[in-house]
Amino acid sequence: MRVLVSGGGVAGLTCAYWLDQAGHTPVVVERGQAGPLGGYGIDFSGTGYDIAQRMGILGRLAERPLRSDSIAYVDASGRVVGRLDRPLAEKVLRGPYLALMHTTLEAVLADAVRDRVEVRHRQSIAEVEQDNGVLVTFADGTQEEFDVLVGADGVHSRTRELAFGAESQWARHLGLTMACYPVPDIAGLTDVRTHFAEPGRQTVLYPTDNVGTSIALFLYRDSAPHHVARAERAARLRTIYTGSRWHTPELLAHAPDDDLFMDTLTQIEMPRWHVGRVALIGDACGALTLASAQGASLAMAGGYLLAEALAKHLHDHAAAFAAYEARLRPVVTRRQRRTRSLARSLVPATHAGHEFQRAIARLILRENCASLLRRGFGNTSTILPTTPVR
Template sequence: MRILICGGGVAGLTLAYWLRRRGFEPVIVERAPHGRLGGYGIDFFGTGYDVATRMGIIDRLTPHQLPVDSVDFVDESGQATARLTGALLNKVIRGPHLGLMHTTLEGALLDVIQNDVEIRYGETITAVREIGTAIEIDFANDGTERFDLLVGADGIHSVTRDLVFGPETRFARHLGCHLASYPVPDRYDIGRVRAHYTEPGRQAVVYPTGQPGELIALFLFRASRAGSVPRAQRLDLLRATFDGMGWITPSLLADAPASETVFMDTMTQIVMPAWHRGRTALIGDACGCMTMVSAQGVSMAMAGAYVLAETLHAEGDHVRAFRRHQERMHAEVTRRQRNALFFARSLVPGTRAGLIAQSLVSRLVMRNAFAPVLRRQFGVGTILPPQDAAPVDVRED
């Protein structure tokens, strides 16, 4: 069975791996001209870690662990006013955990499939038609082709979702924040920490990437409008929004690269009642984006990919498989979206009073006794049942 996967991110690459192992023939189209570079850091644990273990890639990831021992909430002089230590984080997560660059994970996933799976870079889909037992796809660059199934793994602004389910506005839940990030030279001596500095309506964050002399600067700011910001305007918007902010913020802004290379997006969840229609299914952020606040987007993207491959293999029929996949994943994603929504409200307080309250709560909560509260945000272990036996490799080659 030939399955087209639109999007070669974490969800798409994981799905391709498991489909190949179950005897299917996946083909990936990825809009980017090559595997992604740069990016941002992620906390990686729970189900994502479990799936990565089942794929045998943990050894490739561990050496690239980010050099971060604690998350510090700092004042204008850089002094920590509250601290999430590694020890507390271990109590919260209660399982293996890695801090990684998102691109490190994508690179490891790519390594294990690239000799097995056809990946067409610089390509995307422009039209989808169901014809009998096939799905016919028009590509932007290279003609038309038929497949048995289509899976949209093309992220929060999924074109697959647009083409098959309707426009993004129908499914988007804007959380009232924008985020932006880019690498900067490390000349701040921040050490092995991720440091957060907040003023009303805006927050600056820095952390080391593990590459000598490199930090990631991350900016969060309140924004009532959800639309995307044109690349050429991103830096101007950041400079205007963070003008006059304390701490090392002016110098982080002065070190910004060209506006076109700044990553910027709205903090938006994707909420959909149904993740499949006909011969098309969605996985990952395309159908269930939770935002960075949940720290579990990668995990649930990998979980969704794993479960979809498993159900397609077990059910032998895409209608039952898509339904079963949604039954297993939808409630888990919805629960994490609700938790993220709750925490997002207090992420960047809009007023000085809100900031004081946030600071007091942070100091109170960053203690062992509150590990269960924090666990509610981050979720715990894997949602997959224990593996009885290693998955059967049914590849024909």
């Protein structure tokens, strides 16, 4: 089966790898240039960790962990008011995990398909026509036919728009916006992920896997989220964080004028993930947002399980799509629900709410509260088949 995978991120590359393993011929198109796409950190565990192990790439991932060994919550003076260290994190997650840059995972996945899968960069789909196959018109005007099309092109999926309709039908905004960019390391904060919260906004700083570079991440309440033009993002961020304390002014001074990632925290909820010969995976159909800490893991699960279903139902794409969705949808729905609940308390709007959050952090970031923490962050892997796709 010839399969077009639209999107060369975590979900798309994972899907392409396992499609190739199953004997299909995947082709990946990615509108960005060659190289990793997402410049932020992720907590990698559970299903994604298991899939990486089956791919034989865990060793390469483990070579490039973030330089942080704990998560600290601080006040304006830098005093630690709560801490989550690695042993407690592993107990909460019920297993091992890696703290990685998203770019690291993408780069290792790209290497895993190199020389086996055709990946076309700076290419995207413009039109889709379905009949006995999928006729795809690309952005450069060329046309090709495929047996099926897999949309793995993220929360703002062009594939979803073409096959299912406008994003507004499926988007659920969580009332938060985030922005992030690289900054120089700050002395004393090179081995910990640090969170500083104020009413309505939060600043996070964590070291990358490269000495000398950290990531500044900003998360703030936004009751009327809208797209902010790239040239206006740095100014908007500085306005939102006017008067902020801790190291926030220093971090804002490094905000780039032309390369600042900013987006709303938006979940995608759809009544079905496939139509005709088109199926969606990852954020394109079940975006969790970064508040879940499981987006990359479930993106890999989507790619893996769709490839498994297409291998099992070799000549029946409809049965394959239905089997994939039946396997994964309950997990995604449950995780989205948990994430919405968490997001409501992630950035308290009032001073009283902020003080309550600090008090709770002091109380529950302890080993005897692991089961309580697991309700929000646990990620046991129960959705994989017992043997790898072959």
